[in-house]
Amino acid sequence: MSVTARRCDVRRRSPWRRLVLATRADAPGRDKTTLWTDARLARLYERYRRLYWRGRLPEFTVRVAELTRCVGLCEWTTRVVTVDVAQHDSDREVRSTLLHEMCHVAAVRGGTAHGSRFMRQLERLLRLGAPVTLDLPETGNAPTLSAVPARFRRCRGVLRAAYARERREVERQIAERCADSQPIEGAQLRGLILDGFEDAGMQRVPWRAALWGIGREFHLIDIDGEPLSWARDLVRAGMTAWRRGRRAALEYDRAAAVFGVGSLCEAGSRRPVGDSPPPVQVSGT
Ligand SMILES: [Zn+2]
Numbered sequence: 659m660s661v662t663a664r665r666c667d668v669r670r671r672s673p674w675r676r677l678v679l680a681t682r683a684d685a686p687g688r689d690k691t692t693l694w695t696d697a698r699l700a701r702l703y704e705r706y707r708r709l710y711w712r713g714r715l716p717e718f719t720v721r722v723a724e725l726t727r728c729v730g731l732c733e734w735t736t737r738v739v740t741v742d743v744a745q746h747d748s749d750r751e752v753r754s755t756l757l758h759e760m761c762h763v764a765a766v767r768g769g770t771a772h773g774s775r776f777m778r779q780l781e782r783l784l785r786l787g788a789p790v791t792l793d794l795p796e797t798g799n800a801p802t803l804s805a806v807p808a809r810f811r812r813c814r815g816v817l818r819a820a821y822a823r824e825r826r827e828v829e830r831q832i833a834e835r836c837a838d839s840q841p842i843e844g845a846q847l848r849g850l851i852l853d854g855f856e857d858a859g860m861q862r863v864p865w866r867a868a869l870w871g872i873g874r875e876f877h878l879i880d881i882d883g884e885p886l887s888w889a890r891d892l893v894r895a896g897m898t899a900w901r902r903g904r905r906a907a908l909e910y911d912r913a914a915a916v917f918g919v920g921s922l923c924e925a926g927s928r929r930p931v932g933d934s935p936p937p938v939q940v941s942g943t
Contacts, residue, residue: 690747690748690749691743691744691746691747691748691749691751691752692749694722694741694743694749694752695722696720696721696722699720699721699722699741699752699756700719700720702720702753702756703718703720703739703756703760706756706757706760706788707760709786709788710757710760710782710783710786710788711760711764715760715763715764716737716763717737718732718737718738718739718763719736719737719738719739720738720739720740720741720756721738721739721740721741722740722741722742722743723740723741723742724742724744725740725742725745728742729741729742729745729746729755730742730755730756730758730759731759732759732762732763734763734767739756739759739760739763740759741755741756741759750789750791751791753789753790754789754790754791757783757788757789757790758780758790758795758796760779761776761779761780761783762776764779765778765779769882770798770881770882770883771798772795772796772797772798772800772881773798773881773882773883774807774810774881774882777796777797777806777807777810777813777881778810780792780796780810780813781810781811781812781813784812784813784816785812791816792813792816792817792820793817793820794817794820794821794824796813796817797817797881798881800874800880800881801874801875801877802821802877803817803818803821804877804880804886805877805879805880805881805886806880806881807880807881847876848892851872851876851878851892851896852895852896852899853899854868854872854875854876854896855868855872855896855897855899855900855903856899856900856902856903857903858871858872858900858903859899859900859901859902859903859904859905859906859907860903860904860906860907861903861907862904862907865897865900866883868896868900869883869885869893869896870883872896873885873889873893877889878892878893879893
């Protein structure tokens with residue numbers, strides 16, 4: 659899937675566009691999809707449901723509609739799967755997006771949206787030869803392939819090329835932007851990470867949210883938000899730093915209660931914590 663965040667969070671829906679089933683033959687690069695209707699998509703859902711889940715997948719309403727921030731959407735609360743056909747370049751991509759959303763249906767609610775439960779479904783589909791394609795959105799845009807546990811062998815095999823492509827692009831951008839700067843040494847990087855955790859504690863960011871934000875930024879965690887094996891010691895040290903920061907914040911609160919906020923200097927933050935959401939979630943996707 660070339661474009662896109664195929665994000666699947668439950669979010670406010672765009673107004674349904676039930677009958678606008680664009681092939682967009684006039685738009686460059688968008689001329690390879692045939693006509694998709696709600697009924698056609700629903701038939702495909704039913705066929706895949708029997709073929710790949712032995713009919714055990716819950717029944718969902720399946721719709722073609724415009725989406726503003728994603729190309730597919732799975733909403734557990736209303737039991738609706740939506741695919742924005744107009745954002746796809748081919749029928750194959752449409753089918754793949756439908757399968758992606760069906761994996762969310764099968765993974766049921768809870769856990770990280772694109773965590774192990776979701777990945778297990780993709781692994782099954784690959785084993786069964788289903789027409790599903792994998793790219794970074796299937797990992798929730800995890801920064802490295804190491805975030806995908808080794809037990810998902812087929813997924814990792816397919817994703818390897820996507821991550822290699824991504825790495826080349828990132829390296830190219832870094833080379834362009836940082837041609838004159840010095841590389842960061844390992845010890846410096848460790849200090850940077852620990853500072854980040856301490857700042858998060860000072861800013862009263864909950865531990866899981868801090869781990870998610872910093873862990874994603876520095877490639878310390880897997881798709882479930884758990885520390886990678888090589889990073890466990892570092893994350894443990896990070897938790898110590900985070901507690902230190904939190905203690906400082908509590909002391910500040912106590913002092914502010916006694917002396918008044920105006921007489922105190924705000925506990926400074928050296929750097930902002932990443933703003934990614936914590937891996938608690940998500941009803942449905
Ligand atoms: Zn998804």
